[in-house]
Amino acid sequence: MPLRTTPFHPRTAPLNQAQDWRRWSGFLVASAYELTHEREYWAIRSAAALLDVSPLYKYRVIGPDAGRLLDRVVTRNVAKCSVGQVMYTPWCDDDGKVMDDGTVARLGDDVYRMTAAEPNLRWLHQHSRRLNVEVADESDAVAALAVQGPNARAVVSMASEQDLADLRFFRVTHATIAGVAVTISRTGYTGDLGYEIWIPQEGARQVWDALVRVGKPWGLTPAGMLALDMARIEAGLILIDVDYVPARRAIIELRKSSPFELNLAWTVKLDKSGFVGRPALLAERDRRPTWQLRGLAIEWESLEEVYAEFRLPPQVPTAAWRVSRPVYAMGGQVGYATSGCWSPLLKKYITLAHLEAPYAAAGTELMVEVTAEHRRRKARAQVVDLPFFYPDRKRA
Amino acid sequence: MSASTYDAIVIGGGHNGLVNAAYLARAGKRVLVLERRHVVGGAAVTEEVHPGFKYSVCSYVVSLLRPEIIRDLDLSRHGLEILPLESTMTPMPNGDYLARWADRDQTRRELYRHSPRDADAYDDFGSLMYQLAFAVKPILEMIPPDPTSVSVRDLRALFRLGRHFQSLGAQRFHELHKLMTMSAADYLAEWFETDVLKATLSASGIIGTFLGPRSPGTAYVLLHHYMGELDGVFRAWGFAKGGTGAVSEAIAASAQSFGAEVRLESTVQEVTVRDGRAVGVVLQNGDEYAAKLVVSALDPRRTFLGLLDRSHLPEDLLTDIERFRIRGSSGKVNLALDALPDFTCLPGTGPHHRGAISISPSIDYLERAYDDAKYGAFSRRPYVDMIMPSMIDPSMAPPGKHVMSCFVQYAPFALNGGWSPERREAFGDAVIDAIAEYAPNLKDIILHRQVVTPADMEMEFGLTEGNIFHGELALNQLFFLRPTAEWARYTTPIAGYYQCGSGTHPGGGITGQPGRLAALKILGKLK
Structure with a gap:
C-alpha cells in the first residue's frame, strides 16, 4: 500500500465502521470509528477516549550536548527542563518565524524525546555541528496512544498498575503496560485530563488491548480525528497547516x-542566549507584533x-x-x-x-x-x- | 510571383512558428506559414513510422507550454489534451531503484528509504525551486530589455526588473545567483547526500546542452525545468494525447481558425530583401511570395546565414552568429514493443511504467557519458530518459503493444569520422544495452527501432547541428544575449524581418513563448 498504516491498524481497521480514513503525515488514521463522531467527542469530555497518534514525528536526542542542541533550536528554555519534565514549544527559522511546534520530554540526564508535526531530522542535524549529540528518528520505532478525558487517569493507572496521581501536568514517567516498557506523559491535544503513552512499536497491540480491556468500565472509546479536532479548538490549541503556515x-x-503572533509569547525565552531566531524575536518584541x-x-x-x-x-x-x-x-x-x-x-x-x-x-x-x-x-x-x-x- | 501580398510570412511550421502565426492571424493579419516537411510541428511531431505505432519522433513531453498561449489560442478547443506523467523512476546498479511519485507522502517515504536527511531536504529544495521559478517568471514573460541602452523604454524595463529582484530578499537572490553560476552537481551536493538522487535530478540540468553535470551553468537548466510547475499546473510534466505532434496540430488548427494559411512541403530558399527591407520569400521550386514582413522560426544560423545573402548583414553579426553555440548533444531512440520492458528492480507491470524512467544511476555515470562526447564519441553508456506513451495514451500503439520513447545523451553532432548508417545503429545498440542492463527482456520485445542522431535532426528537422534548443541554454546565450546582444528582441538588421524560434528569448522547449513574444513585438502590443 502506498500509504502507511500505524502499528494499531489491525485493531483500528475492524472498528472503523465506514472505513472513513484521513491522511496524517503519510499514514492512514481514522476520521471516526462510528458512523457519527459525536459519541467519540463526548468520550473526550465526559469519560475517556483512546486516540492513535502514532504519525507524530519523534526524535530521540541523546548525548552530553543533547540539551544544548534543543536549546539552540527551540524557543523554550530546555536548560530548565528537569528529568521527567515535558515542555511544549515552537521553533523558528532565522527570521523568528514559526516552523513547527511540538514537545520536548526529558527522559534522562542526557536523553530527550522531541515530537514534531513535520520532519525535522535535517534541521536538527544542521544545528548539531560541533556538539556531542546524536539525533535518531524514532518516528517508526515508537507508536503512540493518547488517553484523554476525565477517566483517563483511572484507565492508565489500572493498565500500568501504577498510581498516576503523582504524575503532574507535563511530566513523564517510565511504566509497564501488559509487560511492555512504555513512557507515559501527562500531555495531550484535547485540553482535558489526559496522557500520552509512548510504546515500542512491536508492543503496540498488547498495550492497545490492555487499555481497551481495563478501559471498558470507564467508558474508554476509540476516537478519531474529527472528535479530536473539535476538542483541540475548544482547548485553543493551534494546528500546523490549518492555523498557521510553517x-x-x-x-x-x-x-x-512569529510565536508572538500565535499567542505563544509565553514560550519565547528571550533571556536565554543564542537560539535560532532570537535576534528577530527580540526586535519583534520591542516593536510589538x-x-x-x-x-x-x-x-x-x-x-x-x-x-x-x-x-x-x-x-x-x-x-x-x-x-x-x-x-x-x-x-x-x-x-x-x-x-x-x-x-x-x-x-x-x-x-x-x-x-x-x-x-x-x-x-x-x-x-x-x-x-x-x-x-x-x-x-x-x-x-x-x-x-x-x-x-x-x-x-x- | 503570387498575385496577393500577405501581411506576414512565417518560415517554419514548428510550434513557435505556428504560435507566432496564430497570434498574428488573431490580430487580423493575413498570414502564411511555409513548412518544408509534409507535416507541421518541426521537432514537435507524431509520426507513424512503423504501422500501428505512433512515435513522438523528437520532443516527447510537455510542461513549459505557456498557459497564456493555451488560453489565448483556445488550444483545448482545438484538441490539446495533456495527460499526467506522474513519476520518475531511476533503476540502480545494485538492483534497487529510486522513485519520485506524484504524491508527496509517497515520495517522502521512498526517499527516506535512501536517506532520511534527503527526504527532509527534498521538500525544502522543491519549495525553494518553486519560489525561484516564480521569481524568474517575469523574465520569461518580457521582451528582453537592453541593459546598455539609455532609452526610456529599456530603462523602465530594467528598473522594473531591478525592483523585482530586490523584492526577492537577499536569501533568494543569492540562491538565484548560485543557480546561475554553479554546476548542477555542486548545487545539488549542497542539498543531498544520495548519489542516485543527485544524479537523476542533475539530469534536468544537462538536457539539450553540451555540458556535463559538473560543468558550471548547468544548475540554471535545472531551474528552467521547474518553470512548468507554476500557474497552477501542478502536474509538472505531461504527455500530449496523440503524442507531441498533437500540440503542433492544435496550434495549427487554432492559427487556421483565425485565418492563417499553412502550406506544407514548401521549402524557403531565400528571404527577398529590397532596399534593406524584407519583402517576401522565394521557394526552392522557384515560387515567390510577397509579404509586408517575414518571420523566421528557424534557428539563428539558418535565420541569418541560411536565408539571407551575407551582404545584407553587418560583419559583427555574422561573426556573432557563427560563434553562437549550437552544438547538438542528444539523440532519440523510438521503439515499437511487443510487451512492456520488465525492470529487474520493480518486476512486472506497475505504476512506474506510466511515468519517466531515467538511466542516471550516479553523477559519475553522467559525467563519464559526457567525457565520451567531449572527445567526439557518443556515450558508450549514455544517459537515457524514457517514457512509454502507450501506457498513458493507449491510442499510441495497437492494443497490448507499446511504444517507448528514449531521449539519449550524449550524441555529439560532430562525431569523430562523422555520422553514418553504421554509426547510427551502433549508437542505437549502445542505448538498448544501457537500458537492457536494468530491463533484460528489452531486446526480445523490440518490433521496430528508430534511431535519430543529431545529424538526422539536422537533415530531417532542420535543427542546425541537431541542437534541440536552437542553441545552448548557457547564460551567455540567454535573455538579452539570445541570440546576440544587439538582436535579442526578435528584430534583425533587415527591416521587416523578424525571428521567433527557440534561438530567441526565452529559449528552447515547447514553451511557445518566443513565437508569442515575437508576435507581440511585431504587433507593437508591448512597450
Whole structure:
C-alpha cells in the first residue's frame, strides 16, 4: 500500500465502521470509528477516549550536548527542563518565524524525546555541528496512544498498575503496560485530563488491548480525528497547516507567523542566549507584533438574525471546519478565522482567528463572515482569550 | 510571383512558428506559414513510422507550454489534451531503484528509504525551486530589455526588473545567483547526500546542452525545468494525447481558425530583401511570395546565414552568429514493443511504467557519458530518459503493444569520422544495452527501432547541428544575449524581418513563448 498504516491498524481497521480514513503525515488514521463522531467527542469530555497518534514525528536526542542542541533550536528554555519534565514549544527559522511546534520530554540526564508535526531530522542535524549529540528518528520505532478525558487517569493507572496521581501536568514517567516498557506523559491535544503513552512499536497491540480491556468500565472509546479536532479548538490549541503556515512552506512573507503572533509569547525565552531566531524575536518584541491569534465566539442572537432572513433556524457545523473566513470590524477586514466548530459542551460557536493587534483585546466586538443560503453575511462575534475550555482536572 | 501580398510570412511550421502565426492571424493579419516537411510541428511531431505505432519522433513531453498561449489560442478547443506523467523512476546498479511519485507522502517515504536527511531536504529544495521559478517568471514573460541602452523604454524595463529582484530578499537572490553560476552537481551536493538522487535530478540540468553535470551553468537548466510547475499546473510534466505532434496540430488548427494559411512541403530558399527591407520569400521550386514582413522560426544560423545573402548583414553579426553555440548533444531512440520492458528492480507491470524512467544511476555515470562526447564519441553508456506513451495514451500503439520513447545523451553532432548508417545503429545498440542492463527482456520485445542522431535532426528537422534548443541554454546565450546582444528582441538588421524560434528569448522547449513574444513585438502590443 502506498500509504502507511500505524502499528494499531489491525485493531483500528475492524472498528472503523465506514472505513472513513484521513491522511496524517503519510499514514492512514481514522476520521471516526462510528458512523457519527459525536459519541467519540463526548468520550473526550465526559469519560475517556483512546486516540492513535502514532504519525507524530519523534526524535530521540541523546548525548552530553543533547540539551544544548534543543536549546539552540527551540524557543523554550530546555536548560530548565528537569528529568521527567515535558515542555511544549515552537521553533523558528532565522527570521523568528514559526516552523513547527511540538514537545520536548526529558527522559534522562542526557536523553530527550522531541515530537514534531513535520520532519525535522535535517534541521536538527544542521544545528548539531560541533556538539556531542546524536539525533535518531524514532518516528517508526515508537507508536503512540493518547488517553484523554476525565477517566483517563483511572484507565492508565489500572493498565500500568501504577498510581498516576503523582504524575503532574507535563511530566513523564517510565511504566509497564501488559509487560511492555512504555513512557507515559501527562500531555495531550484535547485540553482535558489526559496522557500520552509512548510504546515500542512491536508492543503496540498488547498495550492497545490492555487499555481497551481495563478501559471498558470507564467508558474508554476509540476516537478519531474529527472528535479530536473539535476538542483541540475548544482547548485553543493551534494546528500546523490549518492555523498557521510553517515558515519553510510559506512562499510569501505574509504567510509566516512569529510565536508572538500565535499567542505563544509565553514560550519565547528571550533571556536565554543564542537560539535560532532570537535576534528577530527580540526586535519583534520591542516593536510589538502586528497580529494576534485569539478566540472568537460567534453570538447566537446574531446568527439567528442572519438565518431569520431566510426563515431558517441557525445552522451550525456538525464537525470542525478548516477554511479561512474573513473577520471584519466596522472599517473593514481586520483578520481571518482559520478553524472553528460548534462546541457541544460550551454550547457556543467558536473559532480561532488571526486578528490585527488593535482588534485583539478580549471583549472586542467584531464580525465573522458566515454563509447562509449561499449568501455571504456577517455575524457578530466577541474576542475571547484562549482557551475556550479549561477544566480544573486538566492540571489537577 | 503570387498575385496577393500577405501581411506576414512565417518560415517554419514548428510550434513557435505556428504560435507566432496564430497570434498574428488573431490580430487580423493575413498570414502564411511555409513548412518544408509534409507535416507541421518541426521537432514537435507524431509520426507513424512503423504501422500501428505512433512515435513522438523528437520532443516527447510537455510542461513549459505557456498557459497564456493555451488560453489565448483556445488550444483545448482545438484538441490539446495533456495527460499526467506522474513519476520518475531511476533503476540502480545494485538492483534497487529510486522513485519520485506524484504524491508527496509517497515520495517522502521512498526517499527516506535512501536517506532520511534527503527526504527532509527534498521538500525544502522543491519549495525553494518553486519560489525561484516564480521569481524568474517575469523574465520569461518580457521582451528582453537592453541593459546598455539609455532609452526610456529599456530603462523602465530594467528598473522594473531591478525592483523585482530586490523584492526577492537577499536569501533568494543569492540562491538565484548560485543557480546561475554553479554546476548542477555542486548545487545539488549542497542539498543531498544520495548519489542516485543527485544524479537523476542533475539530469534536468544537462538536457539539450553540451555540458556535463559538473560543468558550471548547468544548475540554471535545472531551474528552467521547474518553470512548468507554476500557474497552477501542478502536474509538472505531461504527455500530449496523440503524442507531441498533437500540440503542433492544435496550434495549427487554432492559427487556421483565425485565418492563417499553412502550406506544407514548401521549402524557403531565400528571404527577398529590397532596399534593406524584407519583402517576401522565394521557394526552392522557384515560387515567390510577397509579404509586408517575414518571420523566421528557424534557428539563428539558418535565420541569418541560411536565408539571407551575407551582404545584407553587418560583419559583427555574422561573426556573432557563427560563434553562437549550437552544438547538438542528444539523440532519440523510438521503439515499437511487443510487451512492456520488465525492470529487474520493480518486476512486472506497475505504476512506474506510466511515468519517466531515467538511466542516471550516479553523477559519475553522467559525467563519464559526457567525457565520451567531449572527445567526439557518443556515450558508450549514455544517459537515457524514457517514457512509454502507450501506457498513458493507449491510442499510441495497437492494443497490448507499446511504444517507448528514449531521449539519449550524449550524441555529439560532430562525431569523430562523422555520422553514418553504421554509426547510427551502433549508437542505437549502445542505448538498448544501457537500458537492457536494468530491463533484460528489452531486446526480445523490440518490433521496430528508430534511431535519430543529431545529424538526422539536422537533415530531417532542420535543427542546425541537431541542437534541440536552437542553441545552448548557457547564460551567455540567454535573455538579452539570445541570440546576440544587439538582436535579442526578435528584430534583425533587415527591416521587416523578424525571428521567433527557440534561438530567441526565452529559449528552447515547447514553451511557445518566443513565437508569442515575437508576435507581440511585431504587433507593437508591448512597450
